[in-house]
Amino acid sequence: MRSSLSCRPWTLAPGWELSNPTNSAAWQLIVDNHYGGHPALDVCFVNQLLSTFGNDRILLAVHKTQDTVTCMALVEPCGVGRWRVFSPANAPLVLMVVGENASANTDCYADLLRILPGFSWLLGSEHQDARFPVLPTDAVDRRSESLPHKPSIRIDIQGSFSDYWRSRSQRFRQNVERRRRGIAAAMTGLSFCWVREPHRICAAVDSHAFLESSSWKGQTGTAISEQNGQLSFYKAVLSEFALTGGALVGQLHGNDGVIASQLAIKRRGIVVLLKTAYDPNLAQYGPGRLLQFHVLQHLFEEQNVKSIEFCTQASREDLKWVDECVEVHAVNFYRGIWLRNIFRALRRSASHGIE
Numbered sequence: 001m002r003s004s005l006s007c008r009p010w011t012l013a014p015g016w017e018l019s020n021p022t023n024s025a026a027w028q029l030i031v032d033n034h035y036g037g038h039p040a041l042d043v044c045f046v047n048q049l050l051s052t053f054g055n056d057r058i059l060l061a062v063h064k065t066q067d068t069v070t071c072m073a074l075v076e077p078c079g080v081g082r083w084r085v086f087s088p089a090n091a092p093l094v095l096m097v098v099g100e101n102a103s104a105n106t107d108c109y110a111d112l113l114r115i116l117p118g119f120s121w122l123l124g125s126e127h128q129d130a131r132f133p134v135l136p137t138d139a140v141d142r143r144s145e146s147l148p149h150k151p152s153i154r155i156d157i158q159g160s161f162s163d164y165w166r167s168r169s170q171r172f173r174q175n176v177e178r179r180r181r182g183i184a185a186a187m188t189g190l191s192f193c194w195v196r197e198p199h200r201i202c203a204a205v206d207s208h209a210f211l212e213s214s215s216w217k218g219q220t221g222t223a224i225s226e227q228n229g230q231l232s233f234y235k236a237v238l239s240e241f242a243l244t245g246g247a248l249v250g251q252l253h254g255n256d257g258v259i260a261s262q263l264a265i266k267r268r269g270i271v272v273l274l275k276t277a278y279d280p281n282l283a284q285y286g287p288g289r290l291l292q293f294h295v296l297q298h299l300f301e302e303q304n305v306k307s308i309e310f311c312t313q314a315s316r317e318d319l320k321w322v323d324e325c326v327e328v329h330a331v332n333f334y335r336g337i338w339l340r341n342i343f344r345a346l347r348r349s350a351s352h353g354i355e
Contacts (some may be wrong), residue, residue, distance in 0.1 A: 010112050015058030015074050015086070019047050023060065026069040030097040035132060037268030040092040040311070044240050045265070049095070050074065052233040053088040061112055070099040071108065073134070075116070075123070083116055084124040085134065090233060092152075092272055092311040094125045096134040106141040109333045121335040130327035137331060144333045145340055150313035151325035157307060161300035172320045176286075176293055183285035187254040192294035195249040198242040202235045204249040208261040209234075211277035224275070234263060234275070241265045250298070252278075252291040260291035269306035271299055292321065 017023055028043045035041050050058065055076070063071040073096035074086040085094045113120045125135045127149050137146045155164070165173065184190050195204040205224070209231050212223035224230040241247040246267050252260035260278035264271055273295070278287040299305050312318060314325055334340040 010061050010063050010108075010115055012115065013060045013062070014056070015050055015054055015060050015076075018043070018050060018060050018072075018074065023062070023072075026062075027072050027097060030069070030072065030099045032268075034099055035097065036270060038093070038270055038272075039241070039246065039265045039267035040272050040309075041095075041097060042241075042265075042267055045237055046074075046091075046095055048233060048237050048240070049088055049091055050086075052229045052236075053090065054086070058086050059116075061116075063108060063112075068099075072097050073112075075112075077117075078124070081119050082122045082124070083113075083120055084126060087126050090230065090274075092274070092309070093129055093132065094127065094134060096125070098134050106136045106143070106333075109135060110143070110335060113333075113335050121339055123333045125331045125333075128329050128331050130329065135331040135333050137329065141333070142337050143335070143340055144331055145344060147330040147332070149328045149330050151328050152312060153310045153314045153318055153322045153325050155296070155308045155322055157300060157305055161297045164296070164300060167323070168320065176289055179286040180290055180293075183254065183282065183287060183290060186282075186285060187259075189256060190252070190254045192250065192252050192291070192298070194298065195251060196242060196245065196247060198239060198247075201238045201242045201247055201249065204251065204261070205231065205235050205238060205263065207251070207258045208249065208263055208275065208277050211258065211261055211279060212275075215277065215280045217277075224277075237265065238263065241267075250291060250295040252287060252294065260287040262291055262295055264295075266305070269304055271305055271308045272311055273308065274311050289317075296321070 018027060024043045024047070027046070031037060031041045031043070039045060058074055058076045061073045061075055062069060075083050076086050078084045085096045087094045109123055113123055123135065128135060129152070136144050138144045195201065209224040212218060213225065215223065217223035221228065224234060226232065238247040238249070246265055248264040248266060248271070250262040250264065251258050259282055261276070262273060263275040264273045276288055276291065278291065296308065299308055310318060319325060334343070
């Protein structure tokens with residue numbers, strides 16, 4: 001029997017209509033009730049992603065059950081008959097929210113494929129957090145396939161920072177301390193501070209952007225800049241969050257200047273670390289790692305922080321900060337099992353050909 005989520009059809013609208021007050025309120029209600037008010041799904045954050053990195057092809061798909069919005073998704077075409085949940089590089093989570101248990105409502109995704117323009121046969125989610133399974137995995141529905149993706153990491157605040165730090169490996173702790181001594185000897189006035197005030201946020205983002213532009217990211221064109229829209233995006237997002245005390249810019253200072261910076265947002269006790277940058281001329285001292293130490297130390301000491309999430313594809317170095325990682329998958333949902341089987345066979349055949 002079909003779940004109630006599929007009892008009524010979806011409706012489609014241009015993506016920018018998420019900014020409509022009714023749609024924004026419906027999105028935020030799902031986020032608050034079913035995602036713990038996660039800041040990376042906050043409607044302010046999502047609308048700014050759309051405004052900066054969106055395009056006219058993005059659609060807002062809305063599903064209702066008895067006049068209650070139960071699922072919302074921003075989707076965009078990515079090929080003939082293929083669609084994906086909109087997820088720009090600056091989005092930690094895919095931009096789809098489900099108000100009911102997604103794993104119990106798999107038919108609704110087939111319904112969505114039927115109403116998308118053209119003959120739509122695939123809906124994909126490029127990096128789906130296992131805690132928020134918006135599309136069913138292949139363990140739940142045979143029309144799906146799950147593909148490996150690098151994990152992300154998080155820290156749940158339990159106990160004191162001293163307890164947490166003692167739980168890290170001795171070698172890792174010694175390495176951080178060695179780098180701290182090295183950078184302290186190389187410059188004067190080494191200190192850490194938060195920037196939170198609305199009137200100081202834009203200047204802090206400018207300082208962060210300067211550090212990024214001086215690094216390899218500046219050479220590849222991926223650093224925060226006006227040209228790629230990222231500078232205006234982070235200024236707008238952090239300025240908005242700052243109005244409710246939810247913007248954090250951690251800065252490590254030395255020699256009367258900012259040598260490392262971290263941008264973060266906070267809501268309902270969840271802190272998301274968005275971006276880290278440091279002076280590449282000091283790379284030998286590991287200023288980014290020392291900044292991370294201070295950021296975590298100060299967040300542990302704050303009374304209203306429950307968890308810290310790293311907006312990154314975790315490297316081996318990143319995993320040293322945590323005891324476990326967050327499982328992430330790319331998920332493809334096909335219109336039928338036969339389509340999934342065909343493309344799985346083609347992928348297997350191609351990989352054998354390469355060998």
